[in-house]
Amino acid sequence: xxxxxxxxxxxxxxxxxxxxxxxxxxxxxxxxxxxxxxxxxxxxxxxxxxxxxxxxxxxxxxxxxxxxxxxxxxxxxxxxxxxxxxxxxxxxxxxxxxxxxxxxxxxxxxxxxxxxxxxxxxxxxxxxxxxxxxxxxxx
Amino acid sequence: xxxxxxxxxxxxxxxxxxxxxxxxxxxxxxxxxxxxxxxxxxxxxxxxxxxxxxxxxxxxxxxxxxxxxxxxxxxxxxxxxxxxxxxxxxxxxxxxxxxxxxxxxxxxxxxxxxxxxxxxxxxxxxxxxxxxxxxxxxxxxxxxxxxxxxxxxxxxxxxxxxxxxxxxxxxxxxxxxxxxxxxxxxxxxxxxxxxxxxxxxxxxxxxxxxxxxxxxxxxxxxxxxxxxxxxxxxxxxxxxxxxxxxxxxxxxxxxxxxxxxxxxxxxxxxxxxxxxxxxxxxxxxxxxxxxxxxxxxxxxxxxxx
Numbered sequence: 001x002x003x004x005x006x007x008x009x010x011x012x013x014x015x016x017x018x019x020x021x022x023x024x025x026x027x028x029x030x031x032x033x034x035x036x037x038x039x040x041x042x043x044x045x046x047x048x049x050x051x052x053x054x055x056x057x058x059x060x061x062x063x064x065x066x067x068x069x070x071x072x073x074x075x076x077x078x079x080x081x082x083x084x085x086x087x088x089x090x091x092x093x094x095x096x097x098x099x100x101x102x103x104x105x106x107x108x109x110x111x112x113x114x115x116x117x118x119x120x121x122x123x124x125x126x127x128x129x130x131x132x133x134x135x136x137x138x139x
Numbered sequence: 140x141x142x143x144x145x146x147x148x149x150x151x152x153x154x155x156x157x158x159x160x161x162x163x164x165x166x167x168x169x170x171x172x173x174x175x176x177x178x179x180x181x182x183x184x185x186x187x188x189x190x191x192x193x194x195x196x197x198x199x200x201x202x203x204x205x206x207x208x209x210x211x212x213x214x215x216x217x218x219x220x221x222x223x224x225x226x227x228x229x230x231x232x233x234x235x236x237x238x239x240x241x242x243x244x245x246x247x248x249x250x251x252x253x254x255x256x257x258x259x260x261x262x263x264x265x266x267x268x269x270x271x272x273x274x275x276x277x278x279x280x281x282x283x284x285x286x287x288x289x290x291x292x293x294x295x296x297x298x299x300x301x302x303x304x305x306x307x308x309x310x311x312x313x314x315x316x317x318x319x320x321x322x323x324x325x326x327x328x329x330x331x332x333x334x335x336x337x338x339x340x341x342x343x344x345x346x347x348x349x350x351x352x353x354x355x356x357x358x359x360x361x362x363x364x365x366x367x368x369x370x371x372x373x374x375x376x377x378x379x380x381x382x383x384x385x386x387x388x389x390x391x392x393x394x395x396x397x398x399x400x401x402x403x404x405x406x407x408x409x410x411x412x413x414x415x416x417x418x419x420x421x422x423x424x425x426x427x428x429x430x431x432x433x434x435x436x437x438x439x440x441x442x443x444x
Contacts, residue, residue, distance in 0.1 A: 059244050060276020062314035067272070 001108030003041050006081060006097040016065055019082070019100055023061035026084035031095050032056045033064050033084050037075045039137045041106070041127050051075075054085065068100060077103050077138040103129075103138035156200040166238045167192055174231055178224060179360070180353040187344045188232070195239050212341040213241060213316045214308055216284075216330075218323040219346025222392030225320045226280065228346075232318065233278040242316055244276035252286040255300040263296040267303045275314045284319035285329035305335050349392050354381045358396045367404065368426050376432035383437045399435070407431040 004010065014022070026033050033055050036048035051071040055064060064082070071080055080101035085092045107128040114122045129137040162168055171192060174185060198211055213236065217225040230247050237245025254270055257263035271279065281287075287304075289295040308317050319326070319336070323345065330337040349357065355378050362369060369377060384395060407427050411419070 055272070058272050058275065059246055060314070062243075062275040062311065063272035066275065066311065066314070 001106055003079065003099070003102065003106060005043065006099055008098045013102070014098070014100060016068075019068065020061045020065050022096075022098070023064045023082060023084075026096060027059065027061055027064075029084075029086070029095075030088070031084040031086045032092075033058075033061075033082060035064070035068055035071050035080060035082055037071060037078045037080045037101075039075075039078045039103075039134060040130055041079060042125075042130065048079075048081065051080075072101055076101070079103070105138070156203055158196065158200060161200060162196060165196070165240075167196065167235060170231060170235050170238060174228075178227065179356045180349050181224060181228075181346065184224075184228060184344055184346055187342070188228070188235070191342060192235060192239070195236075195241060199239060210241075210313055212312065212339065214340045215316070215318045215342040215344060216326060216340050217318060217320040217344050217346060218326040219320075220322060220348055220392060222394030222396075223346040223348065224393065225346055226282070229278065229280045229318050229320070233316075236278065236316060242277055246274075246277035247280055248274040248277060249280045249282060251282050252297065255281070255287065255304075256296050258296075260296075263299040264303060267300045268307075271303070271307050271311075271315065274317075275311070278316045278318055280318045280320065283321045285321050285325045288329055288333060290332060301333060301336075305339065308339050351378065351381050351385070354393065354396055357393050358400060361397060361400055362427065365400070365404070366425055367407075368422075370426060370428070372429040373427050373432050376429050380432055380435060380437055387437065402435065403427060403431050406434050 008014070008022075023033055034053070035051040037051055038045060038048040052067060055067070058064065068080065068082070078101070079099060081097055081099045083097040084095045086095040087093075109125045109127050112124045112126060114124070116122050171189060174188065178185070195211070195213075215232070217228065219225055226249065229249075233242070233245050233247040236242045248270065250270055255263070255267045257266045287297040287301055289297055304317070307315070319340070321329070355374075358377060358381070359369065359374075380399065381396070384390060384399065389395075404427075410428065410431060411423060415423070
């Protein structure tokens, strides 16, 4: 199951050139761009690990694409996303976030039904991949 | 995707290119004439830049016709004594490359060894990469580049910075242009011991020293930019000062002249303050007198750095 989230979730995956152009748009707007990665695709997993520092003072998007490729070398089988922070409201708020790298195989989610008091059913979901411990979920 | 590219390529090929028009519309002309107007002397440098600019312009035209195969190497090395205008020219080069479309942003990032080399193991690589990232889309100017390589210290981290630099210069050729600068003889030695650098740098430009007359001209421009004026006698004294100063150690061409002017202003201010009684006009405040120049230690044989 292809995970979709963020700004361009309905579009096919971007090429590096397209990523470059989107990031350049963010930089030109004065947003701080950073790269994040995770191997837990659960939709409520909001806080991913950050790759390096947020890139505040790079005027050109090539720097971000460069770092993205560095990140891919290490976490090429993980989910990687690019997020852009806007500090103009006075606090850092996310303006834009999109997935730029995904595992080759995405097994999808299991639906768990739990019977509780009064024969009520509680539903929850868990990614199949998270059966394995962190770090060995995708190959 | 590839098929699409192949289909669109022949259409985008132009049958004719008007070089003259390209030249005028790119704004390169403006930069080149600015270079001629604002920089005194430096004849060989100007010719080299003009040649490089026309090469790049022709390359662009060839690309439009579909004749280009690879983007050219633009990394440069500026060698010359201190104060010969290397940084100023680098700034112009950045602008030039931006107008020609070879760099995307056209900003100049000036660094020295301190900004690239770390202080402990594992510190250098991230530091160098941070600087390189900052310079992407523009020009990275490494002043006194030979300090990166210190053969006398085996454990020096400079070598690590050089390796990363070479790698990025090769792999991200479209993203940034690296300009190395420094004294001629030491740069030559640096290239000898790092052959990888020499082969990756296409343009070696040598900056000659200024002549006395050129320095006087530069000095006069500096003085008038600061809204000061020289009179006949102080101009003579200044010309003499330049002659004497050149023979002294630590002579740094235009930079020495700038420092001298700063000290002359100081002496002028002191003189005006001491002698003035009552109201004074702007002429008194802006004219540099002969004594302001002559009081320099250079005239009495002392060192005036």
